[in-house]
Amino acid sequence: MINSPESDEARRHREKMEKRKAVQDAEVAGKTVTEKGLLMVHTGPGKGKSTAAFGLALRALGHGWKVGVVQFGKGQWRSGERDMLEKLGAVSWHTLGEGFTWETQDRARDEAAARRAWEKACELMDDPAIRLLVLDELNISLRYEHLPLAEVVARLSARRPDLHIVVTGRNAKPELLAAADLVTEMTLVKHHFAAGVKAQEGIEF
Template sequence: MEIESPPVDRDTPRPTGERRGLVIVHTGHGKGKSTAAFGLALRAHGRGKAVKVYQFMKVPSARFGEHRLFEQLGIPIEGLGDGFSWKSRDLEQSAALAREGWERARATLQAGTHFLVVLDEIMYPLRYGWLPLAPVLEALRTRPPHVHVVLTGRNAPQELIDLADTVTEMALVKHHFQAGVPAQRGIED
């Protein structure tokens, strides 16, 4: 590792624009997309802001670690799906759940009562064709200007990347699955 000196002068100009709601995309094949979105949800909630989390692939009865904590903290989190496609018994039902869930999420975006709305794992129903992209883009464009939105999942469509204010691609460098280590509660859930 090469040691470097810490910066002593600001090397970026100060922003001059107005504060507004942002569209933030966390994508890529690396771990941490949902975790980063949940971190933003916690940060906003810690500031007394209204937050709503929708998870497009989790079942409504899910009790993963984030559900337990968010419930304790009073952050509403809602599973909209029936699990990942390889767990689904009926992909038509999975698609219908995604569309129904999108309508709930869209209504929340348009209502403007939440500072931050997380659309976790929404890239999957978009990629599978369960949700058309155009209405999602339209809802993001027409939401009230103070509403921030975070969208997560692998392979974000270019149109969404173009619309977003901030896009972070999580890159896979190394993963314990590659060494045969299975998922572990408290790390993957």
């Protein structure tokens, strides 16, 4: 690069950016807890709650971690992701939900399915090889009271210090949010359904 004299504008820009960088650096230096298994919740009415969880699974596999996935909702909508993650190796994937309640219309069956999924989740939490556990649509099971909230929150809170957990689904319970380290709400700002466009293969399923 030619060593030309700096313009006033360039200098102001550089100074502003230097200040911002100093703020960022100080923020990072101020963190004291260096390793902690996070309880993460993706909720809200927008898109991307499960998709971001599977993106996290992809990242975790990229770090050589073993990943567990339990689906509390029905599974066929995620088959593309499942095939791909399993190709990458260390994924223990369990689809134990039987569909949303407005599909099955049978509460006892919903409760039994949620219980089976939760038991599998507990088993995976006890597997020391697993470093990331995705509990997909667990929020739905909690919302419809297919599982006892207090038991679930207590068990998630008692996770191993080296286990990260991500819980997805709309309408996350306040008690779960209180126990979480990281909560992201996906808000729907604009949706093509409103413009009469159908769900798109490869994007929405």
